[in-house]
Amino acid sequence: QVADGDLIHADRHGGVVIPSEVLDTLEVAILKLLDTEKLVLDPARKDGFDLDAFETAW
Structure with missing residues (x-):
């Protein structure tokens, strides 16, 4: 319900x-998510990315 x-x-x-109860921690949670995604997304954007590179990045 909205x-x-x-x-x-x-x-x-x-x-x-x-939920309004999490608004104070939302920025930190978003930054953590973005940092975690970079572990895979940065290598994935490079030429020659394959399953071996994914396993190394993860």
Whole structure:
């Protein structure tokens, strides 16, 4: 259920209401997610990326 003033994240995978109780920690959580994704995404963007490179990156 969505109420007036709720923070919502939506993308092609769906949508979610962000609970107000987690807003104070949201920035830290997002930065951690981005750092974790970089472990795989940075190598994946390079030429010659394959399964072996993925396993090394992960």
